[in-house]
Amino acid sequence: MQNRLLTFENGTQSCCRYRQNFDQIQGEIFSFLLSRELGIGNLPPTSLMLVRPGEWQWSAVRAQLSLAQWAEDRPVVLTQFREQLAPAFIPEPFRGPERRLHPVDLSLRGLELEQHRDTLVELAQWSDLIVFDYLTANLDRVVNNLYNMQWNPSMMEAPAHNLVRDTASGLLLFLDNESGLLHGYRLLEKYEPYHRTMLDATCVFRRATVRRIRQLREAGDVGTTLRRTFRETHPELVDFLPTLPEKSIKILKRRIDNVHEVIERCERTYAS
Template sequence: MRQPLIEEDATRRRWRRRCDQDACGGVYLLTAGLAFLLGLGVGLTLSFYLLPAPGPVTPSRYSEIRPNFLSVSFVNRSLSSVAGKELAVNGIYWSSQVEARLPSGYGPEEEEAWLALTHSAQVLKVEEGCGRIHNRLLTLQDGSRSCCRYRQNTDQIQGEVFSYYLARLLGLRNLPPAALSVVRYHGPVWARVQRELALARWAEERVVVLTRFIPSLRAAHIPVSLRTSDRHLHPTDVPGGANESHAELAQWSDLVVLDYLTANLDRVVNNLYNLQWNPAMMDAPAHNLARDPYSGLLLFLDNESGLLHGYRLLDKYERFHASLLRALCVFRRSTADVVRRLHLHGDVGEKLQLSLEDNPPEVRDLLPPLPERSVRILNERIARVHEQISWCERQYGP
């Protein structure tokens, strides 16, 4: 009979211990909760007294993110610098730091000096060279040398000289000084090289272009960003920090504009067209483009296909010209400003004719003006370049 009492007492003790543990657990939970509430209250009170009062909100550069995914402007692209470095691009324009690094090139002073020399100095020597079979390398009386362009076809002379005048209108300094002359065996300029002229089969009363010879030039390559089928040179493709590579890219932006306006077939479009036979063509040196290794100046050579011959072949080559223009969204501000003025006034034909009229009468009598059809097409292409600049401003402007 004692065994059941023992079991009953043991059961009561277990229930008592369990109840004591539950009571203690409740106390523990209550204590922890009170401590948490006390700490929260102290923390909020201290933060109220210690933190500074909020001031006016200043928008950061990240507040200018634009959630417009239908265009490429969803980020403010004008911030194309790296902290601590000079700006390379400001909006869609090469910065003043890049402009300051550009080679001086050939400006009005060099052109005037070359004109004065070629109109008065005798030609002492005629040699083969300077590209095509009819061209000749001339040595002038003062020792200067000239690549002289002779053509049976007048429109190639027109293309060369009017492309040169257009580059001058745009403010480009990448074309060596050029002058026009008339071949006259017995004239004061040519009298001492009559035999050489006869051997070259140069006819009298032909207008030729005398371009200043630039020695020691090197090949120039197409920028990597313009070589592939998805080519583009936009602000986001330009790394921060103005340096010499940006100075060369700035010259390339001018080259794309000039060659689009003139529809030049014999430079980058030549490389693009020949891709169908040579897949590595865009890695080869650009045709009719050279680089001065001392100054970094790019020389835009041989522009005779511009404005006439190139315009006749637009149906065949326009897709190449257009792809290069569409790829460009960084410009020199001075070039863009001239394009705007020419587009606004529509007077590029008159300006080019005025440049021709600065030549001696014998040149003006023999070389026709730029045809009206060419002037019309040139104005249309100026409008397209202006449209491209405006589009880029909308995409990358502040």
């Protein structure tokens, strides 16, 4: 109930989320920064700002701020507002009990060349989604569908949670990443089997994503990089929002290693 649509002076709009819990704000912004480090462009542009009713930017909406009960000097998440969006459905290779996306599964299957190309482009984005959600332990997307199968066996046929398709470009948009890197990490004992199921089912990866995983693993400084980028892009937030905790950084490094191991295993399997 505290979410709002903001309209800026130049007419552009942003989805704005106010949260009492700093973890959710941290999860959203650091997940976005990680996506940029990975070269995954499926997250809508995301930023932060402080609620400051006394400043001119907020002057036209001070009454609405009071109604929304937004406290002063609280960080809020801004995500670019997008139109022409449609639900995104989980691809066939991941729906059944024998989930698998391997190179040998990418045959034409009677599709026309253009249809086949579109299918491959979508599957490549799904591969990135699985890698990204595994790294961040986002439990509020495909893992949500998997977990709820125990009550509804047809959940994998339902639209994926917090995932939509831009109907104009075909781009999948990974929405609402606030459970990533903090809340999701605290619940790994419960949800890790579901995260791992999706990662182990995947043996098709974008070359650019593989390259970035290897670079991040070799450099070993992903935490330093994310913290530095946050300070550089949001210097006014440094005193108002905690940085990414050291515990989260250690878990993220281990999960980068795990993704790298799966990539290496797939390369050995399909060496020819």
